[in-house]
Amino acid sequence: MIQVANLVKRFGDTTVLDGIDLAIDQGEIIVVIGPSGTGKSTLLRCLNFLERPDAGQLTIGDLDVDVTRASRADILAARRRTAFVFQNYALFANKTALENIAEGLIVVNRWPQAKAHARAREILSRIGLADKADAYPASLSGGQQQRVGIGRAMAAQAEVILFDEPTSSLDPEWVEEVLALMKQLAAERQTMLVVTHEMGFARDVADRVVFMEGGRIVEQGPPSQLFNAPRDPRTRDFLRKVL
Ligand code: ADP
Ligand code: MG
Secondary structure, three states: OEEEEEEEEEEOOEEEEEEEEEEEOOOOEEEEEOOOOOOHHHHHHHHOOOOOOOEEEEEEOOEEEEHHHOOHHHHHHHHHHEEEEOOOOOOOOOOOHHHHHHHHHHHOOOOOHHHHHHHHHHHHHHOOOHHHOOOOHHHOOHHHHHHHHHHHHHHOOOOEEEEEOOOOOOOHHHHHHHHHHHHHHHHOOOOEEEEOOOHHHHHHHOOEEEEEEOOEEEEEEOHHHHHHOOOOHHHHHHHHHHO
């Protein structure tokens, strides 16, 4: 359903993504792990053109583009098919939880406000925050703010949700509730590409774990294989440090 072929991204003279090939099936949960500075965020950001890749072919549903030739319309199409959950939530501080979730539906999907707000209320129930519709981000806990961030991604009904270290900014006490919501989405077979250091989540939830280092995919496989019998010494070395 999603296919990336030979994705390359450079910043100046530094090649940050050095020919990434990755195919994601509908309903698949992929967790990306690897040392910091290895290109994990850049990979996610290239998939919805938050960064402009230098080479590669990107297929998402019926969109199929050479990324170097992507038109404005292609980029918007890629963004509609991918929703992003940021490490720092990236909520609008001057909008309520309900408005944060509805905003994309109004601005991107051009839904009338009443319809967007009705959908946002449904989402708030699903993320367990029905009573926080009118709360501003500053009055919510970190865990609640990130659940709103995930709710906003759910509202978009994108083909895939891209999570970039969604629990890394959270105080430890809020991590579980965010992981629980992500597990709920995984159980509903929402296609997800998740960059995380939560190895327990990877082990329990991922269909496939991808280990990246130096802008390349070094090794990938089901969690049982990757965690219990990694083949590449770089994977073994990384896992020894984090497990
Ligand atoms: P990861 O998410 O795996 O920690 P990143 O994708 O954030 O890694 O970064 C990979 C490399 O690209 C790092 O060396 C980082 O410094 C560099 N990088 C990321 N974004 C930019 C940018 N906008 N300009 C220049 N260098 C960048
Ligand atoms: Mg990162």
